[in-house]
Amino acid sequence: MWLGGSGLASADSLVINFEPPAYAPGSIDNQNGWHGGENGTHPMQTYGPINTAIDQSIVPNPGYEDFGQQSWRISNAFTDTAFGDWPFSPSLQNEAGETMAWNHDQTGLLVYSGGTRQNHFEVQWDFASTVPNEEQAGLQISMSPDRGDGARMSYIRLEDHTNGISVFFDDYHDNYPYGSASNPAAGCGVEDAFVETAVATGLDRSEPHTVKLVMDFVDGPRNDVVKVYVDGALRHTGTSWEDYFRWCEATLQSRTVDSMLFQARSGRGTAPATFGHGFLIDNLSYSSFSANQCDEHSSDGDGAVQSSEGKHGQTKFHKQGCGHQDTDSVQHSDGDSGHNFQSTSVDAAQFTTAAGGRTVVITGMGTDNGLPVAFTLTAVDYDGLLPPAYTLVLSDGYTFAGTMVSGGLSVL
Ligand SMILES: [Ca+2]
Ligand SMILES: [Ca+2]
Ligand SMILES: [Ca+2]
Structure with missing residues (x-):
């Protein structure tokens, strides 16, 4: 040695x-x-x-x-x-x-x-x-x-x-x-x-x-x-x-x-x-x-999502880096529950890695059916081993927790 x-x-x-x-x-x-x-x-x-x-x-x-x-x-x-x-x-x-x-x-x-x-x-x-x-x-x-x-x-x-x-x-x-x-x-x-x-x-x-x-x-x-x-x-x-x-x-x-x-x-x-x-x-x-790699991370999703209760929705989001960027956005619609969310400001993201997959947690402000709310979007990319996990929580009490069933979702 x-x-x-x-x-x-x-x-x-x-x-x-x-x-x-x-x-x-x-x-x-x-x-x-x-x-x-x-x-x-x-x-x-x-x-x-x-x-x-x-x-x-x-x-x-x-x-x-x-x-x-x-x-x-x-x-x-x-x-x-x-x-x-x-x-x-x-x-x-x-x-x-x-x-x-x-x-x-x-x-x-x-x-x-x-x-x-x-x-x-x-x-x-x-x-x-x-x-x-x-x-x-x-x-x-x-x-x-x-x-x-x-x-x-x-x-x-x-x-x-x-x-x-x-x-x-x-x-x-x-x-x-x-x-x-x-x-x-x-x-x-x-x-x-x-x-x-x-x-x-x-x-x-x-x-x-x-x-x-x-x-x-x-x-x-x-x-x-x-x-x-x-x-x-x-x-x-x-x-x-x-x-x-x-x-x-x-x-x-x-x-x-x-x-x-x-x-x-x-x-x-x-x-x-x-x-x-x-x-x-x-x-x-x-x-x-170890260096701060926030600028190198990004997350994108675009497709159909299904909640654990069987509700169906559509999501489309983009987040680059960990801080606020004007080009970031989150959209989510859930016709089964009658919710339509659109971000007005995507403020922050945290990227983490575990043995099972890579997770992003995105936070900011937006509107749900036109009324102002805060949001937290959590997505997990399993590199195709499992359907991507997708959860959106709004400050008005609405939660959609499930998976992406068609389309694409990445946490990089
Ligand atoms: Ca020398
Ligand atoms: Ca290839
Ligand atoms: Ca890499």
Whole structure:
């Protein structure tokens, strides 16, 4: 068992500069918590070695400003399609992911990350070419936030080209029709795919550059937010790989992250001539913490509802975020009971997640048959496993408690 890397800034933040004496020249394997794939179970983790065929090493800084005495070098002279034999960085004490994200394997017995679950992860690193004056043809290296076993939740790839260095970002898109607990395949259909975005091209090969990923794991599908920065500028806002795991692996849940995985995968090409060269990585830092994600949440409903007493109604509502927004509204009609509600001000919402589903509670003011009332709407999204729960309570004594029986309702 190891207890994380040296240079700890705090329990759930790591700063790694690859400097002596903490880091010695040679393979990074087993230095300060770097390791091959984890075997579970957190925190009594064991792990495999980094494959000795992988061309990586702690090396002297050839002269880049801010890289100190040493950096970490990795090339794609050797590639493969495995996960468990590539370098994983030290794990944070506190994992990041959705409330219900899996930090474990399919059996639930092997756990790869732990601590206090956070909803936010940030990682930043500098990179530079070991051959600043010349293209290294075919050079490519990828890096991913990961929990320690290769369940990658995001992806950056660096490539060297004639015009300079390129940075690519990949995320997973579940396009309509969407996956659900009753139909996971719809989230992994022919219309769904990993999407690659060139976030930077032609970066000056003679200078170091910086990549930063800012990840918000928002409970529910299709709503994680991943921001990609290059040299301090926001280049792209995308999403994570949450719905790949949720639907393509049909596990209905996302995954956690607590470390970084660095790889040269065969699918993107092997470049034997990069042996002993490749990219330098330095000033790697990452952290997990919990952020206010109110602005990322939303809830929508539109369809027929039925109460537990068998009354029938129609609802249509929209709520974005937790505060007041003029574009929010709630409408509810119940011909069986003779009620017709229309909001005049949607004031607040609370979003919560439990094992069973995601709940929103929306409050505000409106009119019932023309008379002013306060309202509380509660909706629960079960990702299709059960009909969505729907309850509207008005201050004039009217209550409609039941389920949505046709149409759609989401709490994201
Ligand atoms: Ca350094
Ligand atoms: Ca789909
Ligand atoms: Ca999500």
